[in-house]
Amino acid sequence: MANLSNQQNTFARPAQVRSGILPFAVTLAIITYVDRVCISQAAPYLQEELGLTARQMGLAFSAFAWAYALFEIPGGWLGDRIGPRKALTRVVILWSAFTAATGYAWNFASLIIIRFCFGMGEAGCFPNLTKAFMIWLPRHERTRAQAILWLSARWGGAFTPLLVIGVMSWFSWRNTFVLFGSIGVIWAFIFFRGFRDRASTGHVLPLPERDEPVSGAIERGEDKPSTLEAEGRAGRRKFAGPRRGEDAGPYCRLRVPWRRMLCSRTVWLLWAQYFCLTYGWFFYVTWLPTYLKETRGLDLDQNALMLSLGNALRELTTPETTRRVLVATLAGIPLFLGGLGAIVCGWVTPRLVRQTGSVARTRRRIALLGFSGAGVLLVCSFYIRDPLLAMLAMGIASFCNDLTMPGSWTTCMDVGAHYAGTLSGSMNMMGSIGAAVAPLVIGIILDSSGRNWALTFWISGIIYFLGGLCWLWLDPVTPIEAKETQSIQ
Secondary structure (H helix, E strand, O other), X not given: OHHHHHHHHHHHHHHHHHHHHHHHHHHHHHHHHHHHHHHHHHHHHHHHHHOOOHHHHHHHHHHHHHHHHHHHHHHHHHHHHHOHHHHHHHHHHHHHHHHHHHOOOOOHHHHHHHHHHHHHHHOOHHHHHHHHHHHHOOHHHHHHHXXXXXXXXXXXXXXXXXXXXXXHOOOOXXXXXXXXXXXXXXXXXXXXXXXXXOOOOOOOXXXXXXXXXXXXXXXXXXXXXXXXXXXXXXXXXXXXXXOOOOOOOOOOOOOOOHHHHHOOHHHHHHHHHHHHHHHHHHHHHOOHHHHHHHHHOOOHHHOHHHHHHHHHHHOOOOHHHHHHHHHHHHHHHHHHHHHHHHHHHHHHHHHXXXXXXXXXXXXXXXXXXXXXXXHHHHHHHHHOOOHHHHHHHHHHHHHHHHHOHHHHHHHHHHHHHHHHHHHHHHHHHHHHHHHHHHHHHHHHHHHHOOOOHHHHHHXXXXXXHHHHHHOOOOXXXXXXXXXXXXXXX
C-alpha cells in the first residue's frame, strides 16, 4: 500500500504542475502588462514633478523597449540553461524590484536607468513561459495556451488604466509603483514553490511527444504531411535532443545558419513588417493617456453615454477624479479590442485556407487587411470629434494590428523550421526596436512641432502602410533551408 501511495504521489505531482502552468502564465502575463502600462498613466505626473520634457519622457519610454530588445535572447537562453522555474523567479523579482524603484526616481537620469533595468527583467518573461509550455503541454494544447496567454496580456493592459486610477486615488503615484512591484514578488514566491521543471521524485518528467510541425497541414486541411512537414520531421530527428529517460539538460546545440538568414529576402521582410507593426502599436501603451488628457479631456461630454457615466461618477467622487476615470476608460479600449484580433485570426485562417487552397495567399490577405485597417483607422480616429467614437475607431485599429500577429509567428515556424526559435526571437527583437523608436520619435515631434498630434498619427499610419507592403514580396511558407525554391502558392 505504501508503494502504491508513493506511485500515486509520483503521478499526481506532475499532473498538478501541468494543470497549474496556464493559471501561472495568465496571471504573470497580466502582471507583466500592468507593470508595463502603469507608467503611461503616471507619465503626466512624472513629467510635472521631475520637470521632464516630452522628448525626455519619450526617452524614458524607449529605455524599457531597448533593454527588452537587447535582453530577450539572453533571457530565453537563461531558461534553457537553468530551467524556467529558476529563470522566471529571478526575472520576475528583478523587474518587480525596478517597478517599485520607479516610484523612487528623483531625476531624468535615474528614471532612464530604472526603466532600462525594468526592461531587462521583463525580456525573460514570454520566452520562459513558452519554454514551460513546451515542457508540460502536448503539442495540441500549446496553440490554445498561447492564445489565452496573449489575450490575458492585452486585457491586463486594457484594465490597467482604471486600476491605476483607482490605486492613485488612495496612494501617490510613487507608492502606486511600489504596490505593483510587490505583487510580482508575491507571484514569484508562489510560483517557485508550486512549479517544477521536472517531477520532484527524481525521475525525469515524461516530455510531450516531439511531433512534427503540422501547421501547414492543419491550415490546408490535409491529412497527408506536406513537403514542409517532411523537412521539419527530418530536422526534428536531427536535433531532437534528449529522449525520455535521458538527461534533461539543454535540448540541443544548433548551428544557426546566420549567413543564409541574413541573405534571405523573406527574413528581412519579416523583420521589417514586425518593426512597423510594433511601432504603431506601442503608442497605445506609452503616449495614449497623455494624448487623451491633452486633446480629449475637455470633450468628454460630447457623447451621451460618456456624459451619463460622468454624471454618475460625479455623485461618488470629485470632478477631477471623474475626468481621470473617463480618460482611463477610453485608454483601455484599444488594448481590449486588440486582444480579440489574434483570436479571430486563428479562427478564420483555416477556413480561408480551405476556400483559397493557399496558405501563402491567405496569410498575405490577412496581413494586408490588418496593416491597412490599422493605418487608416488610426489616422481617422484623430479627426473624429466624438471621443468615444474616436476611441472605438482606434480600438478597431488595434484589433487590425493584432489580426496580423498569428501569421507573423506561424511564418517564423514554417520559414525557420528547426531554427524557428532563433528566427522568432530575432523578429521579436526587431519589433522591440520599433517599440523603442516610436515613443522617442513621438516625443521629438511633440517638442519640435508645438504638440502637433496629427503629425504623429500620420507617421504611424504611413509606417503601417509600409509594413503591409512587405507582405507583397514575403514568402511565408518556404523554409530558408529548402534545397529547391518552392513556388509561392
